[in-house]
Amino acid sequence: MSTNSENMEDLVNKDYEHGFVTDIESDTVAPGLNEDTIAFISKKKDEPEWLLEWRLKAYRQWLKMEDPTWAHLDIEHIDYQAISYYSAPKSKDDGPKSLDEVDPKLLETYEKLGIPLQEQKFLAGVAVDAVFDSVSVATTFKGKLADAGVIFCSFSEAVKEYPELVKKYLGSVVPAADNFFSALNSAVFTDGSFVYIPKGVRCPMELSTYFRINASNTGQFERTLIIADEDSHVSYLEGCTAPMRDENQLHAAVVELIVLKDAEIKYSTVQNWYPGDENGVGGIYNFVTKRADCRGDNSKVSWTQVETGSAITWKYPSCILKGDNSVGEFYSVAVTNNYQQADTGTKMIHIGKNTRSTIISKGISARHAQQTYRGLVKISKSADNARNYTQCDSLLMGDQCGAHTFPYIEAKNSTATVEHEATTSKIGEDQLFYCKQRGIKEEDAVNMIVNGFCKEVFKELPMEFAVEAQKLLGITLEGAVG
Amino acid sequence: MLEIQNLHTKIGDKEILKGLNLSIKAGEVHAIMGPNGSGKSTLANVLAGRDGYEVTQGSVEYEGKDLLELAPEERAWAGIFLAFQYPVEIPGVNNVYLLKAAVNAIRKNRGEQELDAVEFLALIKDKMKLVKMKDDLLSRSVNEDFSGGEKKRNEIFQMAVLEPKLAILDETDSGLDIDALKIVSEGVNSLRNEERSIILVTHYQRLLDYIKPDYVHVLSGGKIIKSGGPELALELEEKGYDWIVKDDKGENEAA
């Protein structure tokens, strides 16, 4: 009916909700990458000599590496010399000491995003380390965390205050030369988050970082390092939204998690970077290396991610299960719409005895989007009685999108059990009509169907994140069926 | 309450309804019978506002308003309910959850207070008894892996909960076993009242033994070619459609 298709059009054309650019003068280095650029970044950040050396070594390795190619991603050539590798918001002195000192424009941006820092401080009891461009500009709740002995600060600060910890663990999970993007990140990373939970401590609150990419044409290279010492526990939330823009922006983060004996890290992500417009113009390139190392016995790591943004996503949060009885989990919802592409999945490397891993991956593709699940389950000789369960479900909206599943299994120990299940289904016009006939609006119906599909993953997210994720999915997929 | 005049409908290039007239007053039950492919489900879908059905001529007035102007969900809010010939499966979406969303969407759009979980449960408890709905069907995904009969029963259960003003039951009887047919029919009968009108699409007299219609219509070739009382259904049971269809061709020529 004609009235319907008009509504549909409106929904489809609805602009990216978080599309706005904050005008903060950036202190940006000229585009280009060479040893001088790296020295500039390191100097700008007042880094110790060892770190500069570490960066330069990574850079030299990177020079020898090839741009990766992928079977199911269509990526325009990236000119690494056209990217500016450093940008910091200008602030009066060294950085704000409290919220009052934070650039009001920035605070306004957070308001628009619905992340009022103040409110979060009081209501949610969540400490926020906000990464804006490349420098952390606001950190709250330090006091309470300090009482518990928890360190939660920007990476730069950690380099200054806790050099021994950084030196000990940096690159120990993701070596600089692990892959093309980790090498690039290691050479030019600007900032990120650092967390250390001491022995026996249960972090008294969920730690949360909101990322935004802002200055035009600036690659973002975050570095996150989280260490859970023996018998400690932490839940870490990473969430992000980004402003509207035309140029492709490269984002190549590295996240390293170290989990010692009896410790547990729960790492949750809601990723909503600008995906490009409905014609596939613009959008963020998101090439992330995330890896957790379960070093101690009985350690546990759980990755939960909801990926709705970015033009191109390349991401495989992985678990190395070294300790006996260690547990790795991966719960993922990835949504691709319009011309978005995603190649994501996980790697579970079983080394210790009785190690267990669970993979639940839900992929949703709409319009012209392409999505690939790529997973590796590797059972080493030593991993007696290792167990893995993998479930990969794809949901298609429309008939021009695609879903591909590549589960790789390498089992070298015959006592291991590896199970894999996969399904592909479609949101049909008939399902939507059924809901509408019952009085439910199309966008609510889509929401309901999609959330039903993602249920098993959402239940792993912390409460407030789950609510946000459900909303995000609704916004992302509005009008996608028609 | 429903006034269909000279309704012509195309699906793609194919004309399915070719000048259908039907008038239904509040509280009446109309049975629509007719050969396979004659356009019964098409009519049901057009009334419910399904995409892909183009109305090329004619009008449908519902409670004095132009029904064709309304989006499907707006029709639901206005009290139109379609029990599907082929109820749709929605994996992962809880049956009760969908129903609660439906109840509250309708209430909200009528400016009524939405029901909370407790009120809603109280509401459905009664209705479950009405159609002897099994508990476990409620907690399962909408229609997923339901048997054919369970799906049909679920449709009538939804109808009972949503309390529509105009219910269109598209072959709700097919797929029901003898006992289920009786239970579902009793459920429908108990929902009959002076305000609620029902369109019963069926192939079988059997259903009409339980739910006694006020009128019976024969739909063939996209038109209603014969209307009568309950006795017409009996006649059809006995003689099939051939005699009227042939008859109609003659009349057509004459008109």
Ligand SMILES: Nc1ncnc2c1ncn2[C@@H]1O[C@H](COP(=O)(O)OP(=O)(O)OP(=O)(O)O)[C@@H](O)[C@H]1O
């Ligand atoms: N989407 C479609 N595309 C093309 N033709 C269609 C479509 N839907 C229905 N038709 C045709 O329209 C005609 C009427 O179909 P409809 O489903 O209304 O029949 P019906 O009277 O309900 O039949 P039955 O008793 O078998 O349920 C049939 O010839 C059918 O093939």
Ligand SMILES: [Mg+2]
């Ligand atoms: Mg039919």
